[in-house]
Every structure is written in structure tokens, then in C-alpha cells.
Amino acid sequence: MSPRLIAVLLTAFLAVLGLATPAAATPAAAPVQTLTWTGNNSTTEYASAPTGALPGETTVVFENSEATGNTTGMSHTLTFDTSTPGYNHDVSLNILANPFDPTNGRHEAVVTLTPGKYRYYCTIPGHTAMVGEFVVSDGTGDTTPPAVTAAVAGDRDPSGSYLGSATVTLSATDAGSGVASVEYQLDGGAWTTYAAPVVVSTAGTHMLHYRATDVAGNTSAEGMAHFTIVARPGDTTAPSVSAAITGTQDSSGNYLDVATARITATDADSGVASVEYQLDSGAWTAYTAPVAVTAAGMHMLHYRATDVAGNISPEGMAHFTVVRSDTTAPVVSASLSGTQDADGHYVGKAVVTVTASDAGSGVASVEYKVDGGAWTAYAAPVPVSAAGSHTVGYRARDVAGNASAEGSVSFTVVAGGDTTAPSVALQITGKQDGGWNYVGSATVTVTATDAESGVGSVEYKVDESAWTRYAAPVVVPALGTHTVRARATDVAGNVAAEVAGSFRVVAAAPPPDACPSSDIRETVVIGGVDSQVENIDTGNGCTINDVIDENAEYASHDRFVKHVKAVTQELVANGVLSPGDRNRIVTAAIESGIGGDGRSVPAEGSARKASVRIG
Template identity: 65%
Template sequence: MLVPQSMPALASVPAEPAADQVLTWTAGNSTEAYTTAPAQAVAGPTTIVFENSEATGNTTDMSHTLTFDRSTPGYNHDVDVNILAYPDDGSNGRHTAEVTLTPGKYRYFCAIPGHPLMVGEFTVTDDGDDTTPPTVTAAVSGPQNPDGHYLGQATVTVTAADAQSGVASVEYELDDTGFKPYTAPVVVSAIGDHTVQYRATDHDGNVSPTGSKGFRVVERPEDTTPPTVTAAVTGEQDADGNYLDTARVTVTATDAESGVKTVEYQLDGGTWTPYQAPVDVNTPGMHMLHYRATDQAGNVSPEGMAHFTVVEQDSVPPVVTAAVSGTQDANGNYVDKATVAVTATDAGSGVASVEYQLDGGAWTAYTAPIEVATNGAHSVAYRATDAAGNVSAVGTATFTVVPSDGDSTPPTVSGWLTGNQNARWEFVDRATLNATATDAGGIRSIEYALDGGPWTPYTAPVVITAAGTHTVKVRATDNAGNIAPELSGTFTIVKTTAKQLRPAHQPLH
């Protein structure tokens, strides 16, 4: 929780603390750590004191908070402390709060923006006797030769823990020279065999058994060979090899002689940065990551480069439209030619391709407006694909091209019925409707209507089998939009009889 600097202090310091146990935190000019903070406490009523004043080193009137964490798993969340203090806050930067602590760990931090490193924890134990000593371990690290000896130097790290009263102190002894307080990892560079002994004491005075680590430091051989360093880029990719949303770069370095000391990387010409974990790059665009490694002897590898492109995940297809242009006659037909312009846009990964299909032909890449000069009815289908592979729905533009000399003459249309008829000129079982039309400017369509129904495109002979009397009409339209006079006829279909049948050809009039 971020606390505004204008927030009033939660409590003023009383004349006398109300609890037997007093825990004090202080802060100064640093934004990276409290000046002082407790590490241990016992359960029970406690006075919390937080001072951020000139007396504790704050000479800039900087605000800090003492805020107890009430959400992170693994810590006690039963105490609500959120104190804002600064030297001129009306209480001279010193404030208190009365709380009751329970056994466990509490985490605290400064909630002022820009102070994320001001964080810590303290352990609370039961107010009972602790007879269990701390546990303490040690680890030796550093570059080693094949025999396991340390090259040039070894670093000893001691770790201690105590679940009850907490660790009060840690000590170490190097090569029987006497125990000393352990405050940081111990670097041993003297050539030869060494022994480090270590122990810890808790707040109730229990001392751990003394542990021991033996190791050998040997001369570091002369090393003139730089490390070998490589990088691998991973992540989900599209068909063009671009990384969707995020690309992860993993850098690996090895050195067979003195060992790798540092690995660094530089992204898009920025500053060189220590490499500690795979680098996730999620900014859309092209990227270049340089990398290098240095060994313990100071040899630096040649710079390597990893080039890749990140694009945003895109599941939305492009938007594509078409417009037909040209000179039109009174019927809306295009005279001599029509031009079809297709436009596609994509707000995500961008348009990769546009295609069109003229009059049911093959799909063709669209690179410029399409000119159609053939007389007759036409259709242009169109679609677009974006860089993520999403394909738009197919759109269609339909139009008719007519010659420039004009055409007011309707087409000539013919229609007739065929089938077997009986002596009463009735069609037996079925009748077949046939139609054809001609026009100098081309036929746009032939249509028929059966028994007063809708006009239906005629594309092939139509077989009629329903018994009874029927009416049928036929018409044709040319490419200029002229419609021929309708032809019509009436006929009857009956079911098969034993009477003699004869073939029939019955024209419509």
C-alpha cells in the first residue's frame, strides 16, 4: 500500500511506553534501508517506536513509513502498523504504536514510492526458555580444477538459523587462528590446505556444535583463452518466425580453465547489464541482443548477437472492402470497362497479402486496381490475410460491362417442354422445361417461374413431375439490362397409363 506524504502520523509519542517490550526503528536520508531495526522480539504487548528525524540522520526532511506486511504468505498478519514520519511532521518525526505480538515472523517495509529496498523482517518467539541451539552450515564456492581444488581463492559462506529465540551471533575460525564474528562470506586466497570452523549462538545463550569445512586453494593456471558464450531465443512463433508477445533469450557461458566470472548483455544498444536469468523481451518490433562473458583471468569473449522480432498476438482478421468505378449508363451498367479497387486494413499485426478472384477463376495476388473490359455480368471476390495468419471473410463485388454504343434491344428467348404425351396431349409422369436465349451484347440471365412462384435462375433443363395442371413462364435479360418479353405456357402431367404414348415438343408462346 502506498502512503501519500501528506498523511498524518498515526500516533504521537507518549510520555512513557505502555508495554514492557519496546522495539525501535529509525530512518535517515537513505531510500535503501532503515538506519536501525530489530531482528528479534518476544511475544506479548509491545511498544513500536518509529523515528525519522534529524537526530536519526534525516537532514533532507524526507518522508518514510514503517508499514507491517499484512498479505505476503509466510508472515504474521495480525498486527496493523502503518506509521508515516518526517522531521517536520509536528511530532519531530518520532511516533509510537501499541501492539501485541505473537510467535512467528513479521515483515515490514517503507510504503513511500521509490523506497522499495527499505524492507526487512524480525522473529518473535514465545516468552519461554529456549534450550535448543541454532543449526549452522557452511558452503565453499569458487572456480575449481578437475581435482576439486579451488583456483586462486575460495569463498566460505556460513548460514545459521534458530526457530525459537533466534540467532544472536555467528562466529568462524580460519586455520586455528581464533574465532571471529562472522558478518560476511570469508574469502581465502592463501595457497594451501585450509580449515574453517564455525558456530552460532541464539538469544538464550545456546551454542551450536562447532562445524568444520576443509578445502585446498591452488595456484590459478595462466589462462589466455576467453570463455565460450552462446544465446538461444525461445517463445511461440508465427509463420514468419516472429515471436508472439514475448521472446526469451537465454545466455550460456563456459570456461574450461579459470572459470566464468561474469556474463553481460546489451539490448538494443542500451547499457551492458549483468546477466542473471533469461531475458524476456515483450516490446513489439525488431531487437538485437549482444552478449559477452569474462573469465576469472580477465579474458573477455567476442561479443555475440541474437536478432529477433516480437509481434503482438493477433486473432482479429483484416477489414477488406472493394469499390467499383467507371462510366455508367442509365441502368447502372459500366460502359466499356469497370475498375475494381480493393482496400484492406489491419490494426494488429498488419496486412500481409490481398487476393482477388474474377468470375470464379483462380485466386490472384492483388497489387493494383483490376480493370474488367469484357462485356457481360461479372463478380470479383476478394479477401486479405494479416501477418498473424488471420484471413478475412470473402467479400464480393458484382457489376455489368456493356459496349459504348448502347444497347436497347432485348434478347431473343425460346422455351419449350419435352416429354411423352398421351392422346389428350397430357404429359405422362413428367415434363422437361428447356430454354435458351441470344443477344449481341451477351446474356446476363435466363429465368423461369412455375405455377406463379418466384423467378428462378435457369441453368439446366428443369424436370417437373408433380401431377396436375401447371403454368410456366420464361424470360431473359441481356448485359445491358434489357428484358425479353415473357414466354408462357400451360400443361398437364398425369401418371402412366396403358395407352400408347408419343414423344412431344410443346413450345411456349
């Protein structure tokens, strides 16, 4: 009898006796991975971001908090691109995070990724350089683990031991699906995700193991770095440590909204190993960046430092008070648009537009919910098309943390009418070079059509500018890469999906040099007479000496002087010469005697040696 059959019979027998253990319910499958982005005070890049992932359900974590280095209260978004060609557009994600929002800047979302490339960016004005991409690979064909190496650096004694501390830098590469993570384990401790070089300052012998995993799930063999740290000889002096509190203060010396503590430590012997601080009655914390304190009230900051030799400084202390300058919540409202019937019901669709303003610290976030659902970050007017009665709630929070009261609008949607959004198209025109760049400027033309209720409005935005009503083709002269977006709304209130196009504007090529063999003497010299006027380029590659052309043939000295007067007058008109410099040049021409005094001159009207055009 087979073991499987014996197990089946035994289970049935136990069930008869009432002793069988019921089968455990199958738990819901967890997301296959977690991808984390972080933000700090930078407006040009995310503090950290993934470069690769596996397909499937994924937890996205976006944290823009004091813990990740945001000490200024700056807002960032993590937004997935759903319009630029060449990327996957199947994930709609737009997370707004601020260190002072209800979740302290840490947000999560669950999305489903598919193989391909995704582009992400920050939509906050002025933060357009915060952009990146990552590749989702199914790992097909990649069975090779990453290559990972370690490099140990630091000052060493004659025996090879490291004096005071050693820094271990890990590097990993993967030519297949890409590196997903790098980890290290120090002296048998827990495996830790590697994010920056590891500084080890404890005296003794150390073993650091390391490994890397690629997107396809292949994990490298563990590597090992072995090294010994000894104390620097002769250091018995503790570090010197101080703190400075900065911020905007009121007349009483209180800090408005935020006080920033900056701790500085120095050690002339073995060097500073660590700096710590304790805020109020909290735990001692490693100091890595200025500490922003935003909680209103009196605060006590203790701080200390330890050097590589193990000497600990006396604790320092700073006392300060934070008060709120902005205690007023944002003003938030909502309006409804769409086609209404005789009873005031919205036909086919109602569009809810939420508006918030804050005269103090500024609006940090706006949220809405439909019919008691989850609160959602508000980014664009919200269409509601399901037939029936609806209530849309809304609220806002400012940067100082003040929250508005919740507002709501109620309405009814009935079937019928125009529920189809307009069609929108973009056309970019202009003179292009061989690389398809637009030379000098590009012209953006937007067209929209709607076969039912008709087009109500068309809007556009260039880069991160505000949405602007479109009335005529838009000329973009600014040099660089640009993204233009357009959308349209019909009379029934249906809003078209945004369309986007990217292009690059480059400067026009400079005109050819009109005088490739220029007279480049430092000053304007005519027939040996130095006018003391600088011999500058007139704008087309020709110098002033080139334009005067003293070596040409002139019918008489008087005709040469008239020629100099004419060309210098034109240079004054073009802003090349001042009237005073022109007078000095004309005087030099008069004194030069060119064209007369017995010189051989052609008859009037004879051809000159050269002709130079000004301008």
C-alpha cells in the first residue's frame, strides 16, 4: 500500500473519530516584493530609488520624512509616467508626501508591475530634475548571479592593521536582469541592506560577509573581507563638540515653526568616530544631518561625541522654544460642473473640482473621497459617472500641519447625455537639424474635437508651468528639452486624457565668419596712426580694422576719410562703437594720409581690393 493512500485512510479514520485537524485556510498571497523610494532636501534627485524589479503585485513605499533627510518640510511626489513613449503606462501612481502630513511623510501603495521599463518623476514645480526609471524583468534566461566585490580603506600601521577605523565599500554588477540588492553581515550579526560605505571603528579583528541578488532572484556566493582595527596610539583627549540652533525668530527669541540644530565635532588626534544627540527625553540617536524640530513648545537638546580611541566628550546642551507662526487651516472648497436636467441632476457625469488656498505656510496636501470611500490625494478634477446619488468629501492640510474641516458636496447623476470625452492631438513644428532638434524655437499646435456636446475648453502646459487656456499656437523659444501636455473638456464636462509630447530646442548655428583672415591687432591702427580704440569684432567675424580696410585702393585721401566716417557711423548705429571712439578713429584716418600725398590711386570708380559688409 502506498504512503499517500495510507495518509488518506488515516485522515478519514481520524475524521470519523472527530480528531482530524481542519485544514488551515490558505492565506492571501503577499506582494512579491517591496520597492522603496525616499526623498530629502534635494530638488534634483530622489535620496534613493530602485533600478530593477520583478513582475507581479508590488508594495511601493515612498518616504519623504525627517528620517530620510528632509529637514525643511519640503513636499515631493512619486508619480509614474503614463504618457511618454517607450515606457510602460499600466500603473497610475501619484503619491504626495510631506514630513508633516498625517503619516509623517511615509506612504504605501500596492501596484501590479509588468515586464518592461517604467519612468517616474516629481510633479512639484521646480523639481523636474527628480526623474528616473527602473526595469521590470521576468528573469527569463538569466541564471547568472551578480558579481560583487569589497574594498577596505583606511590608515594602516606597519603590520597592516587599520588605525582607528576601516571603511568597507561594496560594488555589484549584473549584466542580465540587473542588481536588485546588496547586503552585508558584520561579525556574525544580522544581514543588512547596503546603502553606503560601512565604517567600522571598534578595535579588534572583524569579518564582513557580503552578497548580492539580481532581479531574476539569483544570489551571489558570499564574499568575505577580513581586517583588524587598532587604536591610534597616544590619544587620551575627548573630542570637542558644539551645537548651533538656527531658524527665524520672533522678538522673544522663539523659533517660528522650525528650529534646526547643527552639531559640529572635531578631534585633532584619532579623529571623530561618532556624534549623538538626545532631544527632550528621547533616546540617544546617531547624528548624520541637521535636526529639524517642528513640535511647538520648549525643547532641550543634549549632544556628545566619541573619537576613534574611545574618548567621549562631556554632554553639551542647547535650550530653545518653537512656536507656530501659522495657526490657520487652509481654505478649501469644491464646485460641480456638467450638463444638468430640469431637476438639477447631472446628465451622464458630474465633475468635482476642489480648490484649496493657504496664506500662511502654504497648502501641503488636498484629499477627497467619494461616497465614504478611502481618502485619495487630489490631483485633477474628479469625474463621477455612476448613476445615483453621491457625496464627495474633501479636506486640505497646510505645511504647518493645520488641517481644514471636512467639506462635502452632494449631487445626483442620471443616465444619458454626452459621456464621451473630446479627442485631443498635439503637433510640434519648426525648423529641425539633423538630430531632429528644433532650431531656435518650436511651435506647439493643439487641436480638439467633440462630436456630441462640442469642445468647451482646451488647455496646455509646458514643462511644470501652470495649465493655461489654449487660444493660438504656442512658440517655445527656451533652449533645452521640453515636455508639453494638453487636455480638453467638452460642454458636458467630460475631460479628455492628457496627451504629451517631448522635444528639444537648440540654438541656431552662428553665421559663417565673414573675415576668416582678420586683422587682429589690439587697437585700431590706420596708416601707422594708433587711435587707441580697441579693435573688437563687429559681430560677424570682422574686426574694426577689417571694416576700415586701409589696404584697399581709394581715389583720394578725402574719399578714404569719407569711407571711414561712413562705416564708423554704421558701427555707432549698431552699438559697436561709442561716438567718442568713432571720433578718435576718424581723427586717425585724417592723420594717416591714406589715399593721397602722391600715392598711386586708381581713377574714381575703380574696383577695391576687398569689400567688407557690416552687420
